[in-house]
Amino acid sequence: xxxxxxxxxxxxxxxxxxxxxxxxxxxxxxxxxxxxxxxxxxxxxxxxxxxxxxxxxxxxxxxxxxxxxxxxxxxxxxxxxxxxxxxxxxxxxxxxxxxxxxxxxxxxxxxxxxxxxxxxxxxxxxxxxxxxxxxxxxxxxxxxxxxxxxxxxxxxxxxxxxxxxxxxxxxxxxxxxxxxxxxxxxxxxxxxxxxxxxxxxxxxxxxxxxxxxxxxxxxxxxxxxxxxxxxxxxxxxxxxxxxxxxxxxxxxxxxxxxx
Numbered sequence: 107x108x109x110x111x112x113x114x115x116x117x118x119x120x121x122x123x124x125x126x127x128x129x130x131x132x133x134x135x136x137x138x139x140x141x142x143x144x145x146x147x148x149x150x151x152x153x154x155x156x157x158x159x160x161x162x163x164x165x166x167x168x169x170x171x172x173x174x175x176x177x178x179x180x181x182x183x184x185x186x187x188x189x190x191x192x193x194x195x196x197x198x199x200x201x202x203x204x205x206x207x208x209x210x211x212x213x214x215x216x217x218x219x220x221x222x223x224x225x226x227x228x229x230x231x232x233x234x235x236x237x238x239x240x241x242x243x244x245x246x247x248x249x250x251x252x253x254x255x256x257x258x259x260x261x262x263x264x265x266x267x268x269x270x271x272x273x274x275x276x277x278x279x280x281x282x283x284x285x286x287x288x289x290x291x292x293x294x295x296x297x298x299x300x301x302x303x304x305x306x307x308x309x310x311x312x313x314x315x316x317x318x319x320x321x322x323x324x325x326x327x328x329x330x331x332x333x334x335x336x337x338x339x340x341x342x343x344x345x346x347x348x349x350x351x352x353x354x355x356x357x358x359x360x361x362x363x364x365x
Contacts, residue, residue: 107364108292109136112309113301113329125299128357134364137292139284141305144249145274146175152272153179155245157191162268163241164199165216166233168226168256172247173210175272180214192216199236201244203229204351224330224350230259239264250274251304253332277308285309289316297346297360299327303336310340325363329356 109129129136155162156179167173180187192215200216202208208221219236223229233244233256243266246257250271260267278284288295294317300306314321327346328334334347346359 107134107296109134109297109299109360110288110295111136111138111299111301112141112305113138113299114140114142124353125356128353129360132357132361134296134361137288137295139281139288140278141281141302141308143276143278144171145276146178146272147274148270148272149175149179152176152247152270153182155247155268155270156180157183157186159191159194159198162198162243162245163237163266164201164244165195166201166229166244166246166256166267167207167211167218168203168229168246168252169249170207170210171249171273173207173214175247177210177214188215199233199244201229201233206351222350225332226253226256227259227332230256233260234263234265237265239266241266243268246270247272253303275304281308282312285312285316294320295324296364297325297327299329299346299356299360300333300337301329302333306333306336306340310342325360327356327360327363 111125123138126136126138152175156176196217200211200218201220202211202218203220203223203226205221208218211218220229220232223232246267246269248269248271257267257269298313317324325345326337326342328337328344329348330351331347334344337344346363348356348359
């Protein structure tokens, strides 16, 4: 059956997208349409922060893009990073959400904590359990449309936090054209998977228009509870939610919904 994935492809990695590969193993043909475009900002400020680990109690990453922004800053000062700065950060806690973000953080030479937390909400509880209120602020490079769950939870618990917007998120410029082409060529898919509340916001109106009366026949899937809640708030019936934000878990959930 046809499955439409409304997500971002992996940057700089070769081979098939793991979600497409996983769904193929269940006998389904998946197509990926990029939903978002990103623009990195505040990189000079980010560089200053990253190369002054003594001013912070640790790092928090909740998205691969934030790690990519840090990687760009490190490229300019690789020797300094490798000789001292990296090791200073590794004396502190480096918090992450999800395996994809954790893998990128390891690529920087850092040791992440929390990769099995599937959401910022769960990660915030881990941080609150581990950190005192008298530490220097944790540094949280993030996107322009981050949810406030984690900052609010830390603030209410007295854990100091410093945020910096390091990338801006916008709708992919070819999104509507790509969706039109897909529905024209492939027809209405058996399942559509969303990977972020932003994806729901940018795609749903077009999907509704193109699906018409067949919208109710589509098995909608979510990468996690946050995205599921955004879909439900828009009136969608969500048939599958991944237990963890991985290709294996989403593939299994969609395969079960399509049985």
